[in-house]
Amino acid sequence: MNRAVDGVIDVLIVGAGPTGLALGVDLARRGVDALVVEKADGLFPGSRGKGLQPRTLEVLEDLGVLDAILAAGGRYPVGMIWQDGERVGEHRMFDADEVEGAADDSAFTEPWMVPQWRTQEILFARLEELGGRVEFGREVVGLDQDEDGVSVRVASGPGLRARYVVAADGGRSAVRRALGIGMTGETVDPNPVVVSDVRITGLDRDHWHIFPPREDGYLAICPLAGTKDFQLVAQFPEGTAVDVSLDGIRKVAAARSHLAPEDVTEVRWASEFRPRAALADRFRSGRVFLAGDAAHVHSPAGGQGLNTSVQDAYNLGWKLGAVLRGGAPAALLDTYEEERRPIAAQMLGISTGVHRGEVKRGAATVQLGLGYRESSLTEETRKDAGTIQAGDRAPDTTVGGVRLFDALRGPHWTLVAVGVAPPELPDSVHVVSGEAQPPLGTGLFLVRPDGYVGWAGETKDGLSEYVTRLAL
Known part of the structure; x- marks a missing residue:
């Protein structure tokens, strides 16, 4: 992995919970120099968030820890x-x-039960395997940012300098308070x-x-x-x-x-x-991002908090990697709050509804139906879009005799050509093609690194412009 240049870290992640560790893993596999700092002397010891929803299991498969997660847990x-x-x-x-x-x-x-402390151990081991770093006993007490980066003060030892900072330090986030970002919410019980x-x-x-x-x-x-x-x-x-x-x-x-x-x-x-429900008024301030409980606090009912948090990391990780290593425009980072804050608000409503007996633990809680159809990153060019539209999660199906999720696995974009000849694209985009089949139907689907369809069309018209916009 690339290490800090002139003492400047690419991304400083504050908090070694599931959010921070998942983000660290995602950045490490992209060759981004990321440091996780944690004020405690070790990983969190409790079971608190014990339920991993199906969508999170898909994410963990992509991050390379699914086998360990399945071996460590069991059905409810x-x-x-x-x-x-x-x-x-x-x-x-x-x-x-x-x-x-x-x-x-x-x-x-179905959800899979793994105590939170064990999930964190597995993510920590994966991070170390990829060359990532966690420094314990490092409490962040303040920060200052300018146009080039963020200077971070810690309670003991020298300060740190990073191009970007991600606050994954929980519901009482010191970073969020230092930024002056408020939280709006209610006591659920x-x-x-x-x-x-x-x-x-x-x-x-x-x-x-x-x-x-x-x-x-x-x-x-x-x-x-x-x-x-x-x-x-x-x-x-x-x-x-x-x-x-x-x-x-x-x-x-x-x-x-x-x-x-x-x-x-x-x-x-x-x-x-x-139990309370609260949503940060913003998920970003300049070069600092909020993720996980630092951005949204849930009732534990329904198992949405940890899952929403890991998916925050999954959304932010590829975008930071694209800007820092792929030459993508910095404006791409604006889409993190655009996409994740509405999702967090929706999940907060579900968590509160489950707690109050108003929502079933079922289709609403597995998080497979979440997507980004309204995102500025989403372009649906077909007049008659099928079941899967731009902004939707790509399905776990088979295309051309290949499991699509196997083709998607990794930090790359993937063009899925179904019943249409694939056009030439940069080598950074992987291509998988096959005959028309449900639920995709026929068309071209450019799938983002986080498994959501960014662009969809009947033909290649407009695809090259989309690719150029994101510097793929």
């Missing part, structure tokens, strides 16, 4: 409802039929919630154990796939002083279930929060 178990120590019925957490219908052009038909990773005896690992709400709140205990742990989630009345110690967790488990206090043998991680 069926919910088991308990009452007075007795099993009284099962509860399906997801509308399987609705999810399957939304995923008919994807290899992934005023009642505090504890989420903790625990070791428990006396419960099977085949079910997500649900203990119906009482006056003092609900309790749910889910086995964490690929581990010996359970994730315990408990709600408390507003104003309650919550105790997240082993003794406190034992008390709430014993009070709301048939478990004895000693059945909770260990608390490995615990956190208290109040």
Whole structure:
């Protein structure tokens, strides 16, 4: 990988969570010199974001970590409802039929459970494999930017200089505050919630154990796939002083279930929060971008936060790479906020709806139907566009005997010619061609590095102008 020139880093990523690490991986494979800094002394230790949606699994496949992710996790178990120590019925957490219908052009038909700490370990290992870097114990406390780059101050040690900075430092983002960017949102639920990773005896690992709400709140205990742990989630009345110690967790488990206090043998991680939804007023200020929780904070219901965050990184990564290494115009970076902020707002609405019981965990939550039809990067030139239009996610289908996603994998653009002879394009654009077939029909589809159709046409008319505009 290229290293900093004259001490100037191409991209400084603040925060080594899923967003920052995914972005680091994407930039590393593009030969971009990126440094991830994290104020903590190590990776986040908890399970918090444990659900990976089908679209995120597609992204992780492209980033080269799918096999590790699948090996590390498992399917979500069926919910088991308990009452007075007795099993009284099962509860399906997801509308399987609705999810399957939304995923008919994807290899992934359901969410996959991997504790957040394990997802981060896998992304971290991939980043190191690609020559990327993470520096722990580096807290960003301020920054100043000019027309050439950003000077970043850290709590200890020398400052840093970068051409661009990406704030992936969470909902309390120090970078966002330093930029003076506000967040607009609401409290989804005023009642505090504890989420903790625990070791428990006396419960099977085949079910997500649900203990119906009482006056003092609900309790749910889910086995964490690929581990010996359970994730315990408990709600408390507003104003309650919550105790997240082993003794406190034992008390709430014993009070709301048939478990004895000693059945909770260990608390490995615990956190208290109040579900809220908030969206940053802007996703960019000059040479600084917001991504992940620094840009949008979700209720954990429905599993949208981490997934939306990783896809922020996936959108921004190819654009930074194109500007820094591919000669693309800097104006390309304007499309990050243009494309991702509306998506984040939409996902916030879904998260809040799931939390309040207004939206099913199903087609709305798998994120396969998201796209950028209204983006300034999108050009649909056909009079009668088919099922797949410019701005849509390319389907996981077969073209010319080749799995399309295999052809798309990597940091390049891909021209998909279906029933039409492909025109000559720069060598940087890969070409795959085959006979007309659903859902693509017939035509030319220029697919972006993040797997969305940028340009579509019946003929090559207008394609060369699009290619020139983006300096492909």
